[in-house]
Amino acid sequence: MDDRTYTADAEPGDTVTVAGWVHEIRDLGGIAFLILRDTTGKIQVKLEKDEMDDDLVETALDAHRESVVTVTGDVEKEERAPTGVEITPDSVDVVAEADPELPLDPSGKVDADLSTRLDNRTLDLRKDEVKAIFEIRAEVLRAVREQFRELGCTEINTPKIVATGTEGGTELFPITYFGEEAFMNQSPQLFKQLMVGSGLERVFEIGPIFRAEEHNTPRHLNEATSIDFESAFIDHTGAMDACEAVVQAAYEGVEENCQEHLEALDMAEEFSAPEGNFPRLSYEEAIERVNATGELDEQLVWGDDLSTEAEHALGEAVGEHYFVTDWPSEIKPFYIKDHDDDEELSTGFDLMHPSLELVSGGQREHRYEHLIEGFEQQGLEPEAFEYYTKMFRYGMPPHAGWGLGAERLVMTMLGLGNIREAVLFPRDRQRLSP
């Protein structure tokens, strides 16, 4: 395959071998066309029955859709061909025959349910618009990584098999680890905190998280990809600055490098990176604004969490990405630090897309005594987390950070109706395979 030419690179005058899938065969009688598709696009192969070798024509026309073929021949300029060029073949080989009946239609003429598509993801990703989602996802991750490096972060990888969870054992997948009870980690939270106290100071991780919640919604996964950031010597406002930079970098990367894929998704015109800083609403301002919309049957009072309905009302009112800051301490986790001058108020923050929560973060509690108290107040035994807490006795700097759901970022960026669209092989309440 050394001499294989991508369809997009086939120039008139070249003699090439192209390799790919039979997208379609149009047999007009005396002449027929085989449309060959590879990762770069499609090219038309001309088959003139009277003028070409019978075996060659028969081989080509007998190939089923989606069979893998190689075609060697001369590339010619041809205005009547869809891409302006056409191959006149010297040889056609069927490398891998496809069954005539396909479980879904990669040409996209007939829709398939998401479930059918996920069961046949390989075929599903032969469609340009589906492939585009994952090309864009890859660009998002690339741009995010680059932005983290610009922010002076070191990329880390922390264990996914753990002895204890982050906030208790309620939503963890239990596994057996050489006869011992263990869990799939729900968040790198504790590990990344341990690393800000190390010589690394400022870290990020992009990796899987596992949540055993039995939810069944278009925005939850039981295995998701978390984009995590944590840095020493910054507070929650510094963490929000970093968050803004990373989210914007993701959008900008896609805008700059993915026009073709945006076109495949038919959103090239409307797509634009968010500009400027995201509004930072305090929790108090947020509930006032929600109440002012009059969308809710019952007014929110201080201490209420924002319901899905409230999030939507607020998102519509704000109309762009926004932070919600200064949450009541009681509805944020124990490892989030309270404000020094008001311990009813937490430094926790969320980054919201108008339609969905993307990020949760805050300044962390770095004071040993307060941390131990926090564990006890949550009803957790600090002893179980000694590997974590003891490092707070050996010089843990003030620090802050956040976690961003990669799939949620891609989902909201592309306006996908279901988060499963943003994962190759989603894991949800009823899907464990493929």
Next chain:
RNA sequence: GCCCGGGUGGUGUAGUGGCCCAUCAUACGACCCUGUCACGGUCGUGACGCGGGUUCAAAUCCCGCCUCGGGCGCCA
């Protein structure tokens, strides 16, 4: 976890008690067609999730199971 709505050829659908040995599109098979680009034309193959019940009669009504989607809770 609670609530709601679905499951009909390979795929996507129409059909809400007899008019249905089930509609349409696409795919598949056969034949015709020398410039298609969702090629076109003729003919054909192919389906009511599983189990039980009601009824003279069930794709259609009832029950259970399986399965898919959605809303909420909660969250990334």
